Amino acid sequence: MDRRYRRRRWTNSAMAVLAGSCTLAVLTPLFLILGFLARTGLGALNWDFFTQLPGAAGEPGGGMANAIAGTLVLVALAAAIGIPVGVLGGTFLSEYPGTRLSRTARFAADVMNGIPSIVIGLFAYVLIVLPLRHFSALAGGVALGMMLIPTVMRTTEEIVRLVPQSVREASLALGIPQWKTTLRVVLPTAAAGIVTGIMVGVARIAGETAPLLFTAFGNRFWNWDFLQPIAALPIQIFAYAISPFDDWHRQAWAGALVLVAMVLIANVAARYAAGRQVKLR
Amino acid sequence: MRAPLIDRTTGIQAGDVHAWFDKLHALRGITMTIPERKVTAIIGPSGCGKSTFLRCLNRMHELVPGARVGGRVLLGEENIYSDGSDPVLIRRRVGMVFQKANPFPTMSIYDNVGAGLTLAGERSRRRVEQVVEQSLRAAALWDEVKDRLHKPGTSLSGGQQQRLCIARALAVSPEVLLMDEPASALDPASTLRIEELARDLAQEITIVIVTHNMQQAARVSDLTGFFLDGELIEFGATNDLFTRPTDRRTEDYITGRFG
Numbered sequence: 001m002d003r004r005y006r007r008r009r010w011t012n013s014a015m016a017v018l019a020g021s022c023t024l025a026v027l028t029p030l031f032l033i034l035g036f037l038a039r040t041g042l043g044a045l046n047w048d049f050f051t052q053l054p055g056a057a058g059e060p061g062g063g064m065a066n067a068i069a070g071t072l073v074l075v076a077l078a079a080a081i082g083i084p085v086g087v088l089g090g091t092f093l094s095e096y097p098g099t100r101l102s103r104t105a106r107f108a109a110d111v112m113n114g115i116p117s118i119v120i121g122l123f124a125y126v127l128i129v130l131p132l133r134h135f136s137a138l139a140g141g142v143a144l145g146m147m148l149i150p151t152v153m154r155t156t157e158e159i160v161r162l163v164p165q166s167v168r169e170a171s172l173a174l175g176i177p178q179w180k181t182t183l184r185v186v187l188p189t190a191a192a193g194i195v196t197g198i199m200v201g202v203a204r205i206a207g208e209t210a211p212l213l214f215t216a217f218g219n220r221f222w223n224w225d226f227l228q229p230i231a232a233l234p235i236q237i238f239a240y241a242i243s244p245f246d247d248w249h250r251q252a253w254a255g256a257l258v259l260v261a262m263v264l265i266a267n268v269a270a271r272y273a274a275g276r277q278v279k280l281r
Numbered sequence: 282m283r284a285p286l287i288d289r290t291t292g293i294q295a296g297d298v299h300a301w302f303d304k305l306h307a308l309r310g311i312t313m314t315i316p317e318r319k320v321t322a323i324i325g326p327s328g329c330g331k332s333t334f335l336r337c338l339n340r341m342h343e344l345v346p347g348a349r350v351g352g353r354v355l356l357g358e359e360n361i362y363s364d365g366s367d368p369v370l371i372r373r374r375v376g377m378v379f380q381k382a383n384p385f386p387t388m389s390i391y392d393n394v395g396a397g398l399t400l401a402g403e404r405s406r407r408r409v410e411q412v413v414e415q416s417l418r419a420a421a422l423w424d425e426v427k428d429r430l431h432k433p434g435t436s437l438s439g440g441q442q443q444r445l446c447i448a449r450a451l452a453v454s455p456e457v458l459l460m461d462e463p464a465s466a467l468d469p470a471s472t473l474r475i476e477e478l479a480r481d482l483a484q485e486i487t488i489v490i491v492t493h494n495m496q497q498a499a500r501v502s503d504l505t506g507f508f509l510d511g512e513l514i515e516f517g518a519t520n521d522l523f524t525r526p527t528d529r530r531t532e533d534y535i536t537g538r539f540g
Binding site: 098164166167169170171172173174175176177180184185188189191 | 339341344346369370371372373374376377379381383384385386387396397400401446449450453
């Protein structure tokens with residue numbers, strides 16, 4: 001009896017240690033990356049980096065102001081496409097789960113989630129760049145938006161499904177029509193989770209490089225015209241990283257740091273906003 | 282003087298009501314006349330169809346995928362299952378309180394009660410304010426919540442939440458109030474409050490209450506119907522049904538031989 005008890009206790013602590021070290025193993029790369037980025041990137045971060053255009057090739061100085069703005073523009077465009085389609089689509093999947101349309105859409109979303117991002121870029125190239133005859137912010141935004149749709153759609157579906165049936169019934173029993181029940185009662189109840197899902201999706205596309213290569217293309221200058229090529233942080237980082245200049249290498253690190261920081265800040269802000277909402281479950 | 286919250290009420294006549302869940306024939310022809318301004322209790326063992334019947338009275342049954350209803354339900358003069366009748370409008374006239382209190386989790390106490398009005402497009406804040414107070418008073422909750430109307434509805438205790446749901450149902454001035462085991466998740470004290478409330482409300486509005494608690498039916502209702510296997514076995518004055526049941530099965534049930 002005593003031996004068995006001791007054995008069980010030993011197994012219990014061993015498993016706890018194992019599970020704990022697995023958690024550490026997940027966290028370690030994250031902190032290593034953040035630490036490394038901060039160490040190498042912080043040195044090249046200065047006011048110019050946020051306010052200046054890139055310098056001429058090989059010349060020290062200059063910044064990535066246009067790329068930072070460009071990434072914001074591209075993400076905003078993608079969000080304008082991906083969030084409404086994703087949220088409403090996901091709501092449909094959850095509220096009308098058995099229909100043929102929703103089964104097809106769910107399957108399509110899962111397939112789209114698995115399509116390599118470069119293929120999405122190619123598609124936007126054929127769809128927008130070729131007919132318009134030049135690279136454009138619009139094409140980049142559409143490519144990123146198409147990547148955003150399936151993620152937002154599937155997470156919205158999962159979250160909306162978590163809203164208890166009793167909440168829907170309470171509303172319907174008051175004589176509130178189905179569409180209003182969904183829009184004014186069900187979606188607000190699920191809002192916190194939907195926002196989190198959106199943020200995960202946005203964080204993912206903000207760092208995408210491949211779909212931008214032949215859509216947004218990159219730009220050394222400011223551009224506020226949706227139909228012209230636009231700079232983006234990931235492209236700029238790539239271009240600087242493969243250049244032969246030490247100063248550009250340092251700036252590439254700084255760019256990476258800024259990109260990660262932007263995603264992190266957006267995530268924290270969204271969590272904060274969502275945390276003030278009522279929790280489900 | 283304010284208009285009263287409940288300005289009219291009506292009885293319900295169920296004629297040969299059948300209900301199905303896919304293939305399962307859950308109600309097998311229920312015919313009963315529910316008089317106005319009375320509490321009518323429906324009792325019976327689990328799975329006898331009593332909740333299903335209640336949900337047929339405000340067209341909530343058909344929300345379950347695969348569910349069907351046959352027969353007719355007269356609300357006053359109108360058959361709620363006739364072709365032209367709109368379930369949304371029927372549900373405004375026949376309010377419902379559920380087994381488990383289900384306040385809208387994102388809304389304050391005030392917004393919960395006002396939801397039926399605001400979501401139906403009521404613009405006048407004065408009117409909403411008035412109805413919210415009237416409804417909370419009618420549900421005997423006003424004194425407990427008047428100082429924290431803008432706290433979340435879910436911050437209340439279980440019994441208070443259930444009374445909040447009653448207030449929410451009353452706010453749209455229904456003609457009938459259906460209660461589906463409204464106290465089954467509550468402690469004895471809160472249960473008594475709900476029962477008293479049902480008695481008080483019955484002076485103005487027709488109430489149908491489903492319960493698996495026979496003492497509750499005896500305490501709260503004027504008439505009682507006993508359901509078994511989707512059929513109405515016996516229906517009559519509560520006192521008679523509990524003291525002199527005419528059907529053997531009713532007697533077996535109320536004396537605790539099964540169920």
